[in-house]
Amino acid sequence: MEHGKSEADDESGYSVLQQFSGLFLDVGAPLVAYYALRLVGATDWVALLVASLVAGVRLVWVAVCTQRVTWFAALMLTVFGVGLALAFVDGDPRFLLVTDSLTTGLVGLVFLASLLGATPLTLSAFQTSQPQKAREMAEYYRTLPPVRRTFRVSAVVWGVGLLLLAIVRVPLIYLVPPDVMVGLSTAMLVVTIVGLSIWNGWYGAQAGPKARAWAEAHAQEPTGATRPSD
Numbered sequence: 001m002e003h004g005k006s007e008a009d010d011e012s013g014y015s016v017l018q019q020f021s022g023l024f025l026d027v028g029a030p031l032v033a034y035y036a037l038r039l040v041g042a043t044d045w046v047a048l049l050v051a052s053l054v055a056g057v058r059l060v061w062v063a064v065c066t067q068r069v070t071w072f073a074a075l076m077l078t079v080f081g082v083g084l085a086l087a088f089v090d091g092d093p094r095f096l097l098v099t100d101s102l103t104t105g106l107v108g109l110v111f112l113a114s115l116l117g118a119t120p121l122t123l124s125a126f127q128t129s130q131p132q133k134a135r136e137m138a139e140y141y142r143t144l145p146p147v148r149r150t151f152r153v154s155a156v157v158w159g160v161g162l163l164l165l166a167i168v169r170v171p172l173i174y175l176v177p178p179d180v181m182v183g184l185s186t187a188m189l190v191v192t193i194v195g196l197s198i199w200n201g202w203y204g205a206q207a208g209p210k211a212r213a214w215a216e217a218h219a220q221e222p223t224g225a226t227r228p229s230d
Contacts, residue, residue, distance in 0.1 A: 025058055025073075026058060026073045026125065026128070027107070027193070028193060029054050029055075029058060030051040030052070030054045030055040030058075030073075030077075030080055031051070031189065031193070033047075033050050033051045033054045034047045034048065034050070034051035034080070035047075035186045035189065035190075037050055037051075038182060038186070039182075039183070039186065044093075044096050045084070045088075048080055048084040049084055051080045052077060052080040052081050052084055055073050055074075055077035055080055056073075056077050058073040059073040059074055059077055062128060066128065066131040067131075080103070082103075093178040093182075094173050094174065094178055097169075097173045097178065097181055097182070097185060098170060098173055100169075100185060101165075101166045101169040101170050101173070101185075102166065104162050104165055104166040104169070104189065105162065105163055105166030105167070107162050108158070108159045108160065108161070108162030108163035108164075108165075108166065109159065109163065110159075111155050111156075111158045111159030111162065112155070112156065112159035112160070112163075114155055115152060115155055115156070119138075119141075120151050120152055120154075120155040121155055121158075122151045122152075122154040122155045122158065122200075123137065123138075123141055123151045126151070140211070144211050144214060145214065146207060146210045146211035146214045147207075147211045149207075150203070150204065150207040150211070153203070154200055154203065154204070157196065157199065157200070157203075158196055158200070161192060161195075161196050162192070162196075165188060165189065165192045168188070169185055169188060172184065172185075173185075
């Protein structure tokens with residue numbers, strides 16, 4: 001396999017955009033639906049129900065179109081579904097805000113836990129958003145340490161970022177009036193998601209040339225040569 005094709009150079013920026021457009025639809029769409037409804041005065045039950053439906057529609061749509069499961073959408077469906085069930089247990093607004101934070105923290109933990117498996121969630125997101133390149137990127141991930149490092153570092157940053165957000169929000173829930181905290185919590189989440197997405201786009205653009213340079217530098221190695229680990 002030739003890793004240093006000029007075609008890859010032409011498509012690197014597009015690939016980054018495709019990867020994170022898929023990530024936004026998987027993670028961002030249910031969150032936007034939930035918080036938008038909360039901001040316009042919908043009850044938490046209604047907002048959780050609609051967010052669960054959005055995640056479920058996304059999950060089914062991708063499964064039908066690509067024959068692949070988008071794990072981000074499955075995760076969001078699970079966490080919003082849990083939140084919907086908890087809404088029947090206790091109607092205390094602070095309890096529901098804590099549930100939101102636990103949901104965010106759970107997403108962060110899943111990002112980190114995916115590093116223990118063969119495919120980090122960031123790679124899964126790329127493969128879901130670009131199914132025609134899924135096998136090619138899996139091969140790049142297997143054979144190119146810079147590519148492997150890029151997806152793994154991205155998963156770490158997303159996981160840690162979302163965990164930190166969850167940790168910071170919990171004490172604020174009990175220090176700030178609930179009505180104020182609903183808006184503040186939304187703002188914090190939006191800033192975090194946008195910030196992580198911008199960073200990830202920049203990081204992916206920086207990592208692409210490094211991966212191609214590594215591939216070109218090692219292109220003449222014997223087939224049995226041992227590649228350095230990441």
